[in-house]
Amino acid sequence: MARFLLELTISDINICPWPWLAYTIAGLVHVALILNLVAVSALVFIWLERKISGRIQDRLGPTRVGGKFGWLQTLADGLKLLTKEDLAPGDADSFLFKIAPYVSFCAAIAAFIAIPFAGGAYPWVAQHLNTGVFFVLAVLGLEVFGVILAGYASASKWSLFGAMREAAQVVSYEVPLGMCVVVPVMIAGSMDMVVIGDRQAGLFTNWLIFHDPFTFITGCVFFTCAMASVNRAPFDLAEAESELVAGFHTEYSGLRWSFFFMAEYGSMFSVSILASILFFGGWHGPVPITSMIASSGEVGTWGWGLAQALGLANVLLKGTLGVCLMIWVRWTLPRLRIDQVMAVCLKYCTPIAAAMFLGATLWHYNVPNKNFFGLLSVPEAVYEISEGWDHASESEKESDNEADSVAVLVSPVDDVAFEDVGGRR
Amino acid sequence: MESIYWPTFFFWLFSAVTCSFAVGVLLASNIVRMAFYLVLSLAASAGLFFLAGADFVGAMQLMIYVGGTLVLLIFGVMLTSQERFIEMKTPSGEWVIAFFVGASLLGLLLQAAQGVPAWQGMDRETAEAIKVEKTATPIGMGLLGVRVDKLDEPDETRQAGMSGYLLIFEIVSVHLLVVLVGAAYLARAKRKRSRDDSKASAAEAG
Numbered sequence: 038m039a040r041f042l043l044e045l046t047i048s049d050i051n052i053c054p055w056p057w058l059a060y061t062i063a064g065l066v067h068v069a070l071i072l073n074l075v076a077v078s079a080l081v082f083i084w085l086e087r088k089i090s091g092r093i094q095d096r097l098g099p100t101r102v103g104g105k106f107g108w109l110q111t112l113a114d115g116l117k118l119l120t121k122e123d124l125a126p127g128d129a130d131s132f133l134f135k136i137a138p139y140v141s142f143c144a145a146i147a148a149f150i151a152i153p154f155a156g157g158a159y160p161w162v163a164q165h166l167n168t169g170v171f172f173v174l175a176v177l178g179l180e181v182f183g184v185i186l187a188g189y190a191s192a193s194k195w196s197l198f199g200a201m202r203e204a205a206q207v208v209s210y211e212v213p214l215g216m217c218v219v220v221p222v223m224i225a226g227s228m229d230m231v232v233i234g235d236r237q238a239g240l241f242t243n244w245l246i247f248h249d250p251f252t253f254i255t256g257c258v259f260f261t262c263a264m265a266s267v268n269r270a271p272f273d274l275a276e277a278e279s280e281l282v283a284g285f286h287t288e289y290s291g292l293r294w295s296f297f298f299m300a301e302y303g304s305m306f307s308v309s310i311l312a313s314i315l316f317f318g319g320w321h322g323p324v325p326i327t328s329m330i331a332s333s334g335e336v337g338t339w340g341w342g343l344a345q346a347l348g349l350a351n352v353l354l355k356g357t358l359g360v361c362l363m364i365w366v367r368w369t370l371p372r373l374r375i376d377q378v379m380a381v382c383l384k385y386c387t388p389i390a391a392a393m394f395l396g397a398t399l400w401h402y403n404v405p406n407k408n409f410f411g412l413l414s415v416p417e418a419v420y421e422i423s424e425g426w427d428h429a430s431e432s433e434k435e436s437d438n439e440a441d442s443v444a445v446l447v448s449p450v451d452d453v454a455f456e457d458v459g460g461r462r
Numbered sequence: 463m464e465s466i467y468w469p470t471f472f473f474w475l476f477s478a479v480t481c482s483f484a485v486g487v488l489l490a491s492n493i494v495r496m497a498f499y500l501v502l503s504l505a506a507s508a509g510l511f512f513l514a515g516a517d518f519v520g521a522m523q524l525m526i527y528v529g530g531t532l533v534l535l536i537f538g539v540m541l542t543s544q545e546r547f548i549e550m551k552t553p554s555g556e557w558v559i560a561f562f563v564g565a566s567l568l569g570l571l572l573q574a575a576q577g578v579p580a581w582q583g584m585d586r587e588t589a590e591a592i593k594v595e596k597t598a599t600p601i602g603m604g605l606l607g608v609r610v611d612k613l614d615e616p617d618e619t620r621q622a623g624m625s626g627y628l629l630i631f632e633i634v635s636v637h638l639l640v641v642l643v644g645a646a647y648l649a650r651a652k653r654k655r656s657r658d659d660s661k662a663s664a665a666e667a668g
Binding site: 057060130132133166167168171172174175176178179181182185186189190201204205208211228 | 466468492494495498501517518520521522524525528529532533535536598599
């Protein structure tokens with residue numbers, strides 16, 4: 038989007054001769070948007086969690102603050118947390134103790150840098166990386182670092198136990214998580230999240246979770262592993278309050294404590310959005326309203342903006358639904374033991390993910406250009422759109438063409454498969 | 463503001479962060495703080511890669527080095543460290559030796575860096591004219607055995623030497639697999655002795 042603003046500044050408005058100013062403004066806008074998204078979504082999700090858990094347990098949940106439904110309850114809690122004393126234990130390593138919540142929070146926010154909220158020629162993404170999925174996975178794995186620092190620096194055995202559990206759990210669950218991500222990457226032929234999202238344009242039958250039976254199971258495994266990697270119940274061993282007091286945040290209070298929770302809800306939201314982009318169509322709704330608006334001839338900037346805003350609403354809605362699912366699971370299932378958590382990862386999720394990866398590869402090779410369990414063919418519009426919407430820079434396009442030509446030259450397999458790959462680009 | 467070339471500014475910024483936290487690793491005596499500074503230093507060098515337009519390498523740096531240091535921190539330090547390793551004091555003799563080794567290596571590297579003409583700094587116009595290429599696709603094709611970046615090489619002998627990295631990639635993969643299997647073998651629960659074994663050992667002991 039920085040590029041869009043830059044071009045707008047230079048060519049259209051033509052009053053701002055300083056490109057660096059455009060970049061600075063674009064950067065500040067993105068930072069403000071992402072910070073607010075994480076903070077406000079945490080506000081909403083905490084309220085939602087209390088309401089849903091209340092209903093599941095046949096209670097009402099918060100009812101008073103802010104008039105109806107207690108919708109301002111989280112804000113009141115936040116004010117209470119602000120007024121609490123900022124304590125650190127006497128034996129704590131106070132520098133690491135103080136900085137740990139910020140490390141977690143930074144990692145949770147940094148994942149949003151590469152997540153697109155709407156696709157097309159000018160996708161709504163803070164920094165359009167052509168290896169976006171990989172970046173998001175790499176950054177999401179760093180959130181645990183703050184937790185480990187907190188556990189160590191608190192100088193409390195409960196904190197240390199919680200941190201060690203979380204570390205073991207997150208490091209283990211990265212393996213099946215990465216394997217599940219490879220499947221949509223392979224089908225879309227790109228690690229660019231914008232390309233993966235636009236591969237699923239059109240009806241909901243084009244969503245990658247319905248691509249074939251293997252991707253369906255892969256999607257389920259992905260969501261399970263995502264839940265474990267963001268440390269949510271039934272995998273919330275790091276803060277198991279019946280055994281470890283409060284786990285890694287036993288010694289924290291006030292605002293620093295709330296930073297951990299903003300990080301947790303932020304990363305819940307980001308893995309839900311990641312799941313929605315990889316498997317559930319991303320910014321393409323179940324019915325292709327946005328594509329109809331965008332493809333109905335000359336729509337101008339406002340029509341384009343409307344289509345993008347609808348896509349944004351789609352992404353946020355799907356992300357919220359994913360978070361609701363996590364909340365539902367949390368208040369329904371009991372917590373697993375640590376050996377059960379490890380068994381789920383190593384004995385079930387990893388082999389299933391590996392088998393599904395193999396199956397999806399074979400399916401994709403033998404049934405090319407088909408969607409919805411091989412019943413429907415991939416609409417031509419997807420190819421036209423993804424070719425017409427020039428998402429890549431010129432140099433990347435050139436290298437892609439080179440790649441295709443080389444592939445045809447030296448390919449040991451038949452041409453059909455490689456035409457297929459070329460078409461997906 | 464117009465006269466500042468911003469990539470240079472950010473290069474110096476990230477370099478300063480990288481180097482200062484690297485010095486922090488040296489000066490800290492607490493092993494967890496050392497690991498924390500190391501993570502920050504490595505993350506800042508990932509920032510340098512992102513600045514150079516190498517998104518893939520930058521994400522790799524984050525995932526492998528920063529994530530790897532994380533695992534190092536967990537398993538190497540917290541599970542095995544005794545009290546005497548938590549606070550480490552380096553004797554002054556080791557400081558001197560380390561200084562000479564480090565300084566000679568730094569001198570060698572600086573010499574090498576200055577000696578290569580292609581690595582010399584360029585003026586601003588040349589730098590601004592360069593278009594940063596996205597490298598993920600060539601890297602991926604290179605790992606599959608095709609060097610798309612070397613198609614234009616006119617010399618046939620050199621072209622033949624520019625095959626991809628498929629063999630190396632496979633060797634590394636198999637190596638890692640062997641390491642994984644070995645780790646699983648070492649870490650598994652001790653096998654229960656059968657009755658005959660225990661009898662035999664009892665007889666030996668007797």
